[in-house]
Amino acid sequence: FTSWQAFRKVLNEISDLAGQREVVAESLQLQIIQGISLLSKTLREERKKCLSNGTILHQNLTTQLAALERAKRNYEKAYRDSEKAVENYKKADMDLNLSRAEVERYKNIMTAKIQQSDDAKNEYANQLQKSNNLQQQHYHELLPEVFNRLQELDEKRTRGIREFIISAADVESSVAPIIARCLEGMVKAGESINEKEDSYKVIERYQSGFTPPGDIPFEDLSKMDTLDTSQESHYNHVQSSHLTVKGTISANKIKKRVGIFNIFGSNKVS
Template identity: 75%
Template sequence: MSWGTQLWDQYENISSQTNKGIEFLEKYCSFIQDRLAIEKEYATKLRRLAKSYQPKKREEEDNEFSSCQAFRNVLKEINDLAGQREVVAESLEQRIVQGIQVLSKALRDERKRCLNEGTSLQQTLTAQLSALDRAKRNYEKAFRESERAVENHKKADMDLNLSRAEVERYKNIMTAKIQQSDDAKNEYANQLQKTNNLQRQHYGVALPTVFNRLQELDEKRTGGIREFIIGTAEVESAVAPIIARCMEGIVKAGESINEKEDSFKVIERYQSGFTPPTDIPFDDLSKHNPDSPLDSRVLSNHFTVKGTISKGVKKRTAIFSFFGSNKEDFSDLPPSQRRKKLQAKIAELQHKLNQEV
């Protein structure tokens, strides 16, 4: 079914429909533009989020925990996800938005040409109908005048009081009016034939051709929307495998967390190496020499209840003097932590020594 035959008398509605169709196409273009703006904003915020949660320098010690390492990997995958959203936005702009803009301009230009041609055809037909109307009015006027002239001639011919010359004058007037009526009739018939031919051509060929072109234009617009909608899905599908790998990376990061291992690392980090304090003996004051100094009653255990080295114990720092200051020999740390730090320091010095050799 074609618009040219089925909608032959719906010029205004066809014009309105094609305009609304192009406006709808441009509305869909605006939708895609707003969407890709959201995609860009989302990607930017994802990158900013991943960057803001990157471990700070003061948090480097915590990076040994599997949960912290997993979180760093999650941030990396989030950053990759942001990159894929940027790819989606770029593809939507280049493939969909630009495609719609090109199609919209082409459709508007073609629609304008069709409407101009249709307007020209309508003006030509209107002008011919006006010519026919004038010819008909002239014919009607001439016919009435010829009838009156015939009637006047009959009356004059029957009037015995009129001279032959007067009767002849009425006869000549009648003949002239009849000729004018015949000429007007022929002109009317000629204009009627031209009008019918033009009208037949107008509604049978010329205008249907324009309407069919407008139908093709509208179908092209509708088909374009179909392809653009499918295209948006294809853009998403193109990055889906990479996004899936990002999700797999996040799952892998989560699965790498080992709570037992992290718990053991807490022990390694904070274990002091001290033994729990022994039972505090009963101090029987009656068995002590009252003249003995108070310091003689100090607990024989060199560790206080809090587990720290008592002030009565002399610190052995001489053997670590080659490390430099007390802070460098880690003397302020508990034994276990100090041992690990010293071992690391020795390994570092050994490495430097090997490099120099």
């Protein structure tokens, strides 16, 4: 049958299509999936490194600003102590009841406090300069470098997506002509089906040579002799027809051909 032949051709084309899909799957696995995995791993590591560097930079700046705050508090305390020492010395110097040694002691305390204040002031100035330099470097050089690196990584990720999409399309395009030929073969297989030819083959295969029976004679009960003869003739005719419908049996009873009327002999409901 043409439908059977077309179905076999379609199965062959489907097998070829499956083979091309395997080629696509293997190519995607080797060229795309592995590339995505490698790029993803690299980007994760680089991004983690950038974030770690950014954290370190932030901690360094925070530490320096904390040192500046401590130096400022020390300077403020030392300055207040020095002012108090100067005030105490002035009072002692004007107090005539104090001995020269006592006044000298207040003077030494004042000198020491002034020196401590100057040292704290210098330390504060030093920490302030360090903080300003580090803060300027942090916001104008170090931190922008981290952000630029993160931007480069994101651009690399985006560029990878573009390349992977194009590569995937190229893989599909490489097998598209073969797939098109397979589909064309399936269309031709479908177009080769000839329902008339198949139905004629069914008729040729299952035709039985059955001859339709003649009219059933009227049975006149008033003519018994004629009735007996008619019944016998009709019985023989039915028996002959029955053999013809059920199948033709050869003399040696070896070959039996089943007639198409057997499709009406079953009481089963499909």
